[in-house]
Amino acid sequence: MAKEIAIIGCGAIGNELAQNIDNKIIPNCSLNIIFDIDQKKIKNVYEKLQNKPIIFSNFKEFIESPHFEKIDLVVESASINAASSYVLDIIRKGKDIMIMSIGVFSDYVFYKEIIQFLKKKSINVFLPSGAIGGIDIIRSIKNHIESITLITTKNNKSLKGAPFFLNNNINVDEISKKQILFDGNAEDAIKQFPSNVNVSALISLAGVGFKRTNVKVIVDPDEYNNIHEINVKWKFGEFTIKVINKPSFENPKTSYLAILSATECLRSICAPDLKIGS
Ligand SMILES: NC(=O)c1ccc[n+]([C@@H]2O[C@H](COP(=O)([O-])OP(=O)(O)OC[C@H]3O[C@@H](n4cnc5c(N)ncnc54)[C@H](O)[C@@H]3O)[C@@H](O)[C@H]2O)c1
Structure with missing residues (x-):
């Protein structure tokens, strides 16, 4: 069944992932929600999409909405602060998540809470290889x-x-x-x-x-x-x-490889095939 996806963060990574879902470069999924605290960033992504998602600019409204209930996978492509504030609430709601702001795990309390939660519940937390290999x-x-x-x-x-x-x-x-x-x-x-x-x-x-x-x-x-x-x-x-x-092009801090890695990670979640090198 096609996966319903929500993206948090409409910057360099979120923007391109949204387009790749919309254009079916990432198959077998639909983009149902985009959430960003910056209205301009939301507009920039929203206007380019053929299949229009629901938009949110407030986390409480996003996570408590009936639209969120239907989501299979959340993509975090916002910031370490955003990941730190949102990720636990999202996985407690039973949603799988792909996290780009992986630096959030350097907070040991956060890391421990996630690991303890994952031991009890079968939730998937995906961490793409991002800007590196090996x-x-x-x-x-x-x-x-x-x-x-x-x-x-x-x-x-x-x-x-x-x-x-x-x-x-x-x-x-x-x-x-x-x-x-x-x-x-x-x-x-x-x-x-x-x-x-x-x-x-x-x-x-x-x-x-x-x-x-x-x-x-x-x-x-x-x-x-x-x-x-x-x-x-x-x-x-x-x-x-x-x-x-x-x-x-959009963010000099972010390597283009990180966007491709996020795309490939999402593609392998939505359209599983051989698990190469995993
Ligand atoms: N894993 C990796 O190798 C790798 C590589 C590059 C970037 N990153 C990380 O991925 C994240 C996204 O990167 P990017 O280049 O797309 O960043 P970006 O700055 O281009 O976009 C981030 C977007 O998130 C939004 N945002 C920020 N805080 C938010 C919050 N609390 N709630 C909702 N939206 C919020 C911003 O308004 C912005 O639109 C960053 O944390 C970045 O450091 C990871």
Whole structure:
């Protein structure tokens, strides 16, 4: 049966997913609800769709509506704050969810609550591989990892708005030379760069956790791409994966690969086939 989908967040990811559902690029599903706190973002998505969904700009109205009752799968493509506020309420209502703001799992209380809930109820929480690859290897070797480091390189525009700059009284526009901004663990990296290092959260969940996953964030004014390099040493070998991503047109913080990964994850949920590399 075709799945009924609700999307939270009509930005770079939500916009393209909505169109991909509408155009049947993602088959066997329909987009029934879009929810965003920004009316302009809703309008931008809504106007382009042939099959018009119900729209909401208030979470309480969204989750308490009879339309929500019929939803099979919610897609979160908004922000870590949104995921933190909404996800538990959504899964308590028995809905499957695909989460893009994976950094939310660096909050241990949230992580524990989700895991405890999933042990009791058969709800699916899908976490797409996003802007990186190699998650399959990390999951396979997790009990043998000696060290794991993510090195993320982005330009000033892609990093702009991160709490790191306010916390350290740095004007990101004035940085003119490539330099390491942050060198620490994934938990702290997500606090400082919540919209930039969601990939470190996925690596942490797949591997050795947020405290043992090292993250370096580098600003490079001459680099147009968003680059993620993962270096892993483990008992029976080592590997490096470097993914050089073009930013999405709509949001320079978000790599276009993340949108494709969300599309593919949704497609595999709605139109199951061989589970390749999972
Ligand atoms: N997993 C990954 O690899 C990966 C990669 C890229 C982006 N992301 C994350 O996915 C999320 C979406 O990315 P994007 O590029 O589409 O962002 P975006 O900024 O382009 O769009 C986010 C949208 O969500 C809306 N929004 C924000 N807070 C909200 C709330 N509390 N309730 C409802 N709507 C809210 C905004 O108004 C905006 O329209 C972000 O958290 C981003 O960090 C994850």
